[in-house]
Amino acid sequence: MAEKTILTLVGSLRAESVNSKFAQIAAETAPEGTTVTTFAGLEEIPFYNEDLDVEGKVPAKAAELRAAVAAADSILFVSPEYNGTMPAVLNNAIDWISRPFGQGAAVGTLAAVIGTSAGQYGGVWSHDDIRKSLKVAGATVLDDAKLAVGGSYQRFAAVEPQDDVEVVDGIRGVVATLAAAELAAAN
Template structure:
């Protein structure tokens, strides 16, 4: 059986971000046969500009992101909530992967959204916005594969996400759902 690959895109750029730690949990908790890796360098991608999105001018990091998304079996977006919505760095990543229209790396890509935020609802508004943008971009968003953990400052003040059983089990559940459609498709194509 071929390995499933899941790419994580983290919306927080802080070195000690709890959302980055969620991505680390995802890599450690990946189901058997699944490899989870995090795309590094979202902050290096310039804001989407159609003048840059022409053959020979696409910034190297944007081209790298598109290729990484196209090569992955699924993409896990890990998002905090900033001012009631997703961080600009994730919005920008979605802008780059959503083009070229009709032939983008987002089209048909399996995607799920998880994360934590300081608010009591754990960033659900941001997660909803990520899912909405991904759907418009053509991704196959798994609506039931989600995890939003609130009160991140107090909850993770003394406990690391990797030591929080609710977080670990929630992330495992999302990864299992994200990997499952790929496995089903492989079985169907083998028959």
């Protein structure tokens, strides 16, 4: 049986972001036969511009993102909430992987969304917006594979996410659901 791959895209660019730590937990707790990697360099991709999206002009990092999404069996978005919606860096990533419309790298790719934010609901508006955009981009979004952890500043002030059993179990569950959906889709 071939190794299944999950590509994570993290919406927080801070080096020590809790969402980055969630992505690390996903990689460390992935079920046997599944590899989870994080795409590095989302901040290097210019804002989507159709004038750049022509053969010979596509920025290298945007082309790298498209290739990584196309090569992965599924994508896991790990996101905080900024001003009631998704971070611009994730919206931009979805713009690049959705083009050309109907044929982009996201088409048919399994996807799920998790994350944490300072608000009490853990970024659910952001997560809902990501799911909606991914569906428009043609991804197969697993709406039941989700985790939103609220109050991140307080919750992780004294405890690291990897030491929070509830968080680790939640992330492990989402990754296992995504991996099982990959296997089901392959058969």
